[in-house]
Amino acid sequence: MNFEAVKAIYIFEMARMRRTLLQSVVSPVLSTSLYFIVFGAAIGSRIEEINGVPYGSFIVPGLMMLTLLQNSISNASFGIYFPKFVGTIYEVLSAPISFLEIVLGYVGAAATKSLILGTIILATAHLFVPIEIRHPFWMLFFLVATAVTFSLFGFIIGIWADNFEKLQLIPLLVVTPLVFLGGSFYSIEMLPEFWQKVTLANPVLYLISGFRWSFYETSDVSVTVSIAMISLFLALCLGLVWWIFKTGYRLKV
Amino acid sequence: MQHAISISKLSKVYDSGLAALQEVDLDIRNGEILALLGPNGAGKTTLISIVCGIVNPTNGKVSVQGHDIISEFRAARELIGLVPQELHVETFETVWDTVSYSRGLFGKKPKPELIEQLLRDLTLWDKKDNKILELSGGMKRRVMIAKALAHEPKILFLDEPTAGVDVELRKDMWQLVRRLREEGGVTIILTTHYIEEAEEIADRVGVINKGRLILVEEKKELMRKLGKKQLTLDLNDVLETLPEALGRYDLDLENGGERLVYRYDTQAERTGIGSLLADLNRAGISIKDLDTEQSSLEDIFVTLVEETR
Numbered sequence: 338m339n340f341e342a343v344k345a346i347y348i349f350e351m352a353r354m355r356r357t358l359l360q361s362v363v364s365p366v367l368s369t370s371l372y373f374i375v376f377g378a379a380i381g382s383r384i385e386e387i388n389g390v391p392y393g394s395f396i397v398p399g400l401m402m403l404t405l406l407q408n409s410i411s412n413a414s415f416g417i418y419f420p421k422f423v424g425t426i427y428e429v430l431s432a433p434i435s436f437l438e439i440v441l442g443y444v445g446a447a448a449t450k451s452l453i454l455g456t457i458i459l460a461t462a463h464l465f466v467p468i469e470i471r472h473p474f475w476m477l478f479f480l481v482a483t484a485v486t487f488s489l490f491g492f493i494i495g496i497w498a499d500n501f502e503k504l505q506l507i508p509l510l511v512v513t514p515l516v517f518l519g520g521s522f523y524s525i526e527m528l529p530e531f532w533q534k535v536t537l538a539n540p541v542l543y544l545i546s547g548f549r550w551s552f553y554e555t556s557d558v559s560v561t562v563s564i565a566m567i568s569l570f571l572a573l574c575l576g577l578v579w580w581i582f583k584t585g586y587r588l589k590v
Numbered sequence: 591m592q593h594a595i596s597i598s599k600l601s602k603v604y605d606s607g608l609a610a611l612q613e614v615d616l617d618i619r620n621g622e623i624l625a626l627l628g629p630n631g632a633g634k635t636t637l638i639s640i641v642c643g644i645v646n647p648t649n650g651k652v653s654v655q656g657h658d659i660i661s662e663f664r665a666a667r668e669l670i671g672l673v674p675q676e677l678h679v680e681t682f683e684t685v686w687d688t689v690s691y692s693r694g695l696f697g698k699k700p701k702p703e704l705i706e707q708l709l710r711d712l713t714l715w716d717k718k719d720n721k722i723l724e725l726s727g728g729m730k731r732r733v734m735i736a737k738a739l740a741h742e743p744k745i746l747f748l749d750e751p752t753a754g755v756d757v758e759l760r761k762d763m764w765q766l767v768r769r770l771r772e773e774g775g776v777t778i779i780l781t782t783h784y785i786e787e788a789e790e791i792a793d794r795v796g797v798i799n800k801g802r803l804i805l806v807e808e809k810k811e812l813m814r815k816l817g818k819k820q821l822t823l824d825l826n827d828v829l830e831t832l833p834e835a836l837g838r839y840d841l842d843l844e845n846g847g848e849r850l851v852y853r854y855d856t857q858a859e860r861t862g863i864g865s866l867l868a869d870l871n872r873a874g875i876s877i878k879d880l881d882t883e884q885s886s887l888e889d890i891f892v893t894l895v896e897e898t899r
Contacts, residue, residue, distance in 0.1 A: 339664070345694025349687075356682065424678030428737070431642040432695040433667040589646050590604060 342434040346442025347449075350416050354450050361412075361450065362457065365404050369458045372400055373465040376522060387524050388555040393466035398549040399521030400462065405455050405480070406487050406516055406541070410508050413447035413491030418504055421495070421588075430589065436582030440492065447488035448481070455480055469552060475560070476551035482567045483544055489574035496587050515541040520549075525557045540566060592656055593617045594745050594777040595641060600650030602636050602801075610636040612801040613650070618745075618779060623771055624806075625788035626781045627891050628798035634781040635675060637798070638747050642672045654745065668696060671743030675750045675781075677730045679722045685709065686718040689736045696741035708736045711766065728759045735766070746770065748780040752787060760784075764791050785888035795887065799895050812890060821863060823850040823870075824879040833873045839866050850875075 354361045377393035384392040420426040429439060462468060470476050498504040519541030525533050536542055537558070547563025550556035556563070581588070595618040602611040611633045618624055626634050639645035641652055643663060652659045654666035680688050689705050709715045712732040717725060722733060731751070738746060748767070752760040768791060770776040782788055788795055789809070796806040805812070828847040839862060842851045850870075854861045870877065 339697040341694050341697045341699060345691050348694075349683075349691050352683075352687070420680075423681065424674075424676055425680055427642075427644055427672070427674055427678055428692060428695060430644045431667060431670070431672050433664040433697055434695070435664075585646055589644065 339434045339438050342432060343438050343442045343445070346429075346439065347446045350443060350446030351449065353416070354412075354446075362454065365408060365454050366457055366461055369400055369404060369461055370465075372396070373462065377465055387527075388553070390553045390555060391466065394468055394553070395524075395549075396522050397459070397462045397466065397468055398552050399516075399545050401455050401458050401480075402483065402541070402545045402548055403516045403521050404458050405451050405483050406512055406544075407508060408454050409447055409451040409484050409487035410491035410494065410512060412450050413444055413488040414495035414498065414504055414508075416443050416447055417492055417495035418498055422501075426588070436579065439582070440489070440578055444485065444488045444492050447491060448484040451484040451488065452480065455484070471554050472551040476548070479544065479548040479551055479563075479567065482571060483548070486567060486571045486574055489571070489578055493574065493577050493581065496581055499587070512541075515539055516545075520545050520557055524555075540570065543567070592620070594620045594622075594655060595779075596651075596653045596656075597637075597641070598651045600637070600640065600652060601648045602633075602640060602645065603648045610801050611640075611647075614798075614801075614803045616796065616803055616806060618777060619794075621771060621775045621777055622793045623767065623778045623780070623791055624794050624796060625792035625809075626779065626796045626798055627785065627788055627887075628781070629895060632798040633801040634798055635749055636801075638672070638749050638779070638781065642670055642747065643667055664697075668741070669744045671738035671741065671746045673734050673738045673746070673748045673751055675753065677727065677734065679730050679733060681723040682721055684719050684721055685714055685725070685733055685736075688722060688733065689740050692737040693740035698741045704742070705736075705740060708739055712736050713762075728755050731755055731759065735763070739770075742774075743776065744774075745777045745779070748778065750781055750783065752782065752784060760787075767791055785886065785891055789887045797891060797894050804894055809887070813884070813887060818853055818855060818885045818889075819861075820883050820885075821852040821854065821866075822881045822883065823852070823877050824848065825850060826876040826878045829875065833875075835869055835873050836866075839869075 373393065376396055381392040381396070386392065387395045417426075420429060459468070494504065494507050498506075518536065519539045520536070525536045525542065528536060543558055543563045543566035546557040547560050547567065550560045550563070580586070595616070597614055597616040597618075600611055600614040600616075601609070603609050614633075614637065626637070628634050636645060640647045641654070641659060643659060643666075654669050657665040657669075659666045680691075683691070686705065686709070689708065690700065690702075693700065693705065706715070709718055712735060714729065714732050714736060717729060722730060725733065735748075735751070748763075751763055755763075764787070767778055767780070771778060780787070780792070792809050794806060795809050795812055797804045825848055829843060829850070830847060832841060832843060840853045842853075843849070844851055852863070852866060854863065867877075
């Protein structure tokens with residue numbers, strides 16, 4: 338294992354976060370605070386408790402997931418797309434490192450950034466609403482598993498994309514709608530029966546539901562199914578990344 | 591004898607159907623400076639990219655100090671440094687950080703004193719904290735060389751290192767290349783369009799055209815074998831036509847009849863100079879001055895490429 342290389346990529350990527358502190362940290366914190374003001378304080382005060390949880394507190398896990406998913410994808414996709422775009426990828430490809438080490442460096446850094454953000458958002462939310470974490474281990478499990486899985490997904494998008502438009506395409510057109518419709522701001526019980534069934538096809542629902550369960554022991558679907566789903570996504574992403582490096586897809590000709 | 595690099599039957603066909611390399615065999619000796627010459631699209635960069643792991647070969651084998659570039663890629667790549675043709679640099683990083691990053695990427699522990707020495711050698715020390723986007727093109731080229739040398743490679747690929755750089759930097763690079771070989775025993779493979787570059791620093795010259803390695807030869811030997819010499823004779827009196835007595839010589843009358851140019855093969859048993867001078871004397875043609883000139887590597891290169899068209 339080439340630990341020095343993993344460390345080099347990791348530190349290099351984390352340095353990018355420090356350079357773009359305003360964009361990387363302040364912007365998500367600001368947008369989350371706005372969600373709390375609008376949904377938590379303004380509209381939320383007129384909404385009843387959901388499954389015994391005040392609305393403001395209820396949306397915290399969903400908001401954390403929203404930030405986690407968006408940032409994991411954007412950090413990891415940009416992290417690998419930019420060297421491709423400017424051509425510096427030649428150095429990574431010609432270095433004595435395996436695909437696993439490249440992924441550990443890039444995805445590790447992207448997931449770390451997302452985890453830092455998730456923690457900041459949790460702290461910010463705590464300023465607005467009371468929060469209870471009943472299952473800290475599972476909360477941490479969902480947090481880490483989601484950050485890693487979606488950083489891997491972002492890494493795949495970054496390799497697939499051959500222009501900036503494609504880089505934004507999936508996060509904007511697929512991921513954001515799935516997060517919003519996956520029960521970030523509501524319980525699916527609040528939907529008509531037909532739409533409840535449709536929502537079950539949304540993979541993000543399982544992540545938010547499991548994550549919310551770790552906070553308040555209330556969930557839309559069984560927590561076992563949530564754990565199985567996140568494990569399945571992780572395995573799928575790992576498989577895809579392995580295939581990319583085996584074939585050199587969009588990296589080597 | 592173990593070669594620095596051993597290439598056997600190497601071929602590359604891109605998805606577009608372009609055969610960039612066709613059954614290339616090449617052994618590169620330890621500690622030599624090999625210049626690869628060839629027109630644009632000849633396959634030079636593809637060859638380098640395969641050895642460095644950036645492009646997948648279609649067929650053939652490559653080993654670096656005996657390590658196969660695919661099955662033993664770690665051992666092979668650790669030995670290689672690459673300065674690519676294009677200026678690929680991390681625009682927003684500082685010079686120090688990007689060079690240190692390159693060392694880490696190749697699995698080497700930090701060694702600030704080495705990075706400092708490199709930056710000083712490449713006159714980048716006073717720019718170490720500058721972001722790369724603030725540097726000139728020539729400075730960026732130096733940064734790329736520093737990055738390639740940061741992990742102390744034993745083999746260095748320079749893909750057209752002096753393309754678009756000024757004379758001063760070009761001379762600096764030649765000096766650096768010589769020093770790397772003399773002090774560190776580094777094997778250097780450079781591709782270039784500047785024949786004078788190959789002529790100046792290479793030990794051996796390889797010529798690639800249309801994906802085929804036409805020849806690899808000691809530079810001196812190549813020039814001796816393929817180099818033609820010409821003898822220029824400035825005449826005292828203008829000559830309207832060549833006398834019949836001189837018909838057996840490869841002579842041209844130039845400069846309005848004031849100059850005779852005689853081309854001869856340096857490899858021939860007899861150059862014919864002695865008999866030519868005697869015949870000129872016999873024909874009553876008196877000579878004001880004479881000069882000899884050997885064809886350059888550029889002439890040889892052009893001839894070779896023309897022959898394979």
